Amino acid sequence: MLTIEFDNSYARDLDGMYLPWQGAKVPDPAMVWLNEGLARDLGLDPEALRGPDGLAMLTGSAMPEGAAPLAMAYAGHQFGGFSPQLGDGRALLIGEVIDRTGNRQDIHLKGSGKTPFSRGGDGKAALGPVLREVLIGEAMHALGIPTTRALSAVTTGETVWREVPLTGAVLGRVASSHLRVGTFQFFYARQETARLRRLADYAIARHYPELSGAEDRYLAFYHAVIARQMALVAQWMGVGFVHGVMNTDNCAISGETIDYGPCAFLDAYNPDTVFSSIDRQGRYAYGNQPVLARWNLARLGETLMPLIAPEDPQQALPEVQSALDAAETRYATLRRKKFGAKLGVTMAGDALIDSFLDMLTAQSADFTQAFRALGRAARGDEGPLVAHLNRDPRLADWLDSWRPRLDAVEGMDAVNPVYVPRNHKVEEALNAAQSEDMAPFERLLTALSDPFTRRDGFDDLETPAPEGAGAYVTYCGT
Numbered sequence: 001m002l003t004i005e006f007d008n009s010y011a012r013d014l015d016g017m018y019l020p021w022q023g024a025k026v027p028d029p030a031m032v033w034l035n036e037g038l039a040r041d042l043g044l045d046p047e048a049l050r051g052p053d054g055l056a057m058l059t060g061s062a063m064p065e066g067a068a069p070l071a072m073a074y075a076g077h078q079f080g081g082f083s084p085q086l087g088d089g090r091a092l093l094i095g096e097v098i099d100r101t102g103n104r105q106d107i108h109l110k111g112s113g114k115t116p117f118s119r120g121g122d123g124k125a126a127l128g129p130v131l132r133e134v135l136i137g138e139a140m141h142a143l144g145i146p147t148t149r150a151l152s153a154v155t156t157g158e159t160v161w162r163e164v165p166l167t168g169a170v171l172g173r174v175a176s177s178h179l180r181v182g183t184f185q186f187f188y189a190r191q192e193t194a195r196l197r198r199l200a201d202y203a204i205a206r207h208y209p210e211l212s213g214a215e216d217r218y219l220a221f222y223h224a225v226i227a228r229q230m231a232l233v234a235q236w237m238g239v240g241f242v243h244g245v246m247n248t249d250n251c252a253i254s255g256e257t258i259d260y261g262p263c264a265f266l267d268a269y270n271p272d273t274v275f276s277s278i279d280r281q282g283r284y285a286y287g288n289q290p291v292l293a294r295w296n297l298a299r300l301g302e303t304l305m306p307l308i309a310p311e312d313p314q315q316a317l318p319e320v321q322s323a324l325d326a327a328e329t330r331y332a333t334l335r336r337k338k339f340g341a342k343l344g345v346t347m348a349g350d351a352l353i354d355s356f357l358d359m360l361t362a363q364s365a366d367f368t369q370a371f372r373a374l375g376r377a378a379r380g381d382e383g384p385l386v387a388h389l390n391r392d393p394r395l396a397d398w399l400d401s402w403r404p405r406l407d408a409v410e411g412m413d414a415v416n417p418v419y420v421p422r423n424h425k426v427e428e429a430l431n432a433a434q435s436e437d438m439a440p441f442e443r444l445l446t447a448l449s450d451p452f453t454r455r456d457g458f459d460d461l462e463t464p465a466p467e468g469a470g471a472y473v474t475y476c477g478t
């Protein structure tokens with residue numbers, strides 16, 4: 001028996017902001033992967049999740065008692081263009097639970113069938129992208145980066161068509177909420193200010209409870225979301241993560257990374273790197289992410305103006321603008337701290353950081369390996385670093401300016417991972433999984449679950465794709 005103690009605050013408090021909905025029936029559900037540790041943290045019994053009731057819930061086809069499945073309404077700027085109605089087109093919020101640490105968590109499905117928000121889509125997901133979200137989300141979690149996490153991957157027994165026939169699957173996902181900038185935009189665009197206020201108060205109570213009830217809480221909330229988003233992007237930059245589709249509907253109010261579609265990690269360092277097939281202008285290139293995060297936050301700011309200054313929303317403009325200006329400064333500080341830690345220098349200035357990154361760009365050096373080699377250089381073994389930088393003529397001078405400033409060598413290996421989800425290794429694991437061989441996936445997941453510790457026998461997971469493998473391309477809407 002699957003019994004879950006749900007406490008569905010979204011369904012209870014935000015009526016009118018979602019549609020109660022059921023998932024599609026699926027012919028032959030089978031568990032491909034279950035995050036047993038996460039299940040236990042949520043107070044869910046892994047055995048029950050593997051049983052018929054669990055599979056029914058994790059595909060959306062039948063819900064246990066106490067669930068309140070619903071499709072959330074949201075809008076969003078996609079690549080800069082506003083869509084007033086997106087919403088959960090292939091997803092469902094099953095309900096919320098309070099986890100072992102006392103935090104409220106959404107249990108959510110992706111690929112559970114059409115909803116009234118589906119527009120032209122089929123409401124489905126394929127196994128490859130579902131497992132991709134598992135791998136990359138778990139990698140991010142282990143890297144210490146706020147993220148939604150995968151709970152389960154269940155195949156449905158159906159074929160999903162994406163130009164070619166693919167194995168259908170549903171992802172079970174856990175998040176501290178699915179509130180997005182786009183959720184606010186949905187009600188702002190409709191000028192539904194009362195609902196917008198209810199939504200903001202809900203978001204404050206859920207994510208920033210220390211602000212609840214304060215007179216200036218909407219502006220304080222704005223500052224708080226900005227702080228979390230800037231911290232998040234600084235973390236992404238520090239591991240070479242390219243989100244790929246930073247639309248406002250994929251920007252979480254909680255500050256967690258959400259929506260692992262076309263994301264990927266850098267191999268060779270270059271700020272212009274784009275992986276997504278549809279990002280032709282490079283809007284969401286690696287180096288643009290801090291700017292685009294602020295662009296998204298500007299959109300959030302617009303929606304909060306009627307709450308900050310109810311009499312005349314325009315009066316809130318200077319405060320919103322100055323919060324955004326502060327975001328830029330805040331990011332610059334966070335970047336210095338993050339990249340300083342990677343360099344082993346507590347108070348690194350931009351010049352030291354930028355000149356190192358410029359060498360990486362010039363030499364197309366592997367981002368992850370170069371920083372790990374820097375740790376070895378800090379401990380006296382400069383050989384690997386010199387090799388990664390192809391004896392760049394600027395290296396000797398750079399080392400001379402860096403060495404005397406090294407004061408945090410001990411921490412370097414704890415911020416410079418050995419393992420990130422290498423694109424070719426992710427593809428290899430997903431291809432094998434398509435043929436029902438989960439061994440490469442499990443092996444990769446093992447390394448990614450403890451990314452700062454080198455393991456024997458995993459050398460192939462440390463290196464980029466062999467030269468000549470061609471540019472890596474990822475796809476949206478899969």
Ligand code: AMP
Pocket residue numbers: 086087088089090091117118119120121122123124125245249250259261476477478
């Ligand atoms: P995403 O690009 O995954 O952030 O999704 C953007 C919007 O498209 C959301 O409203 C999704 O629910 C919707 N969507 C993406 N894929 C599908 C699909 N296969 N069927 C229906 N809706 C989809």
Ligand code: MG
Pocket residue numbers: 249250259
């Ligand atoms: Mg999305």
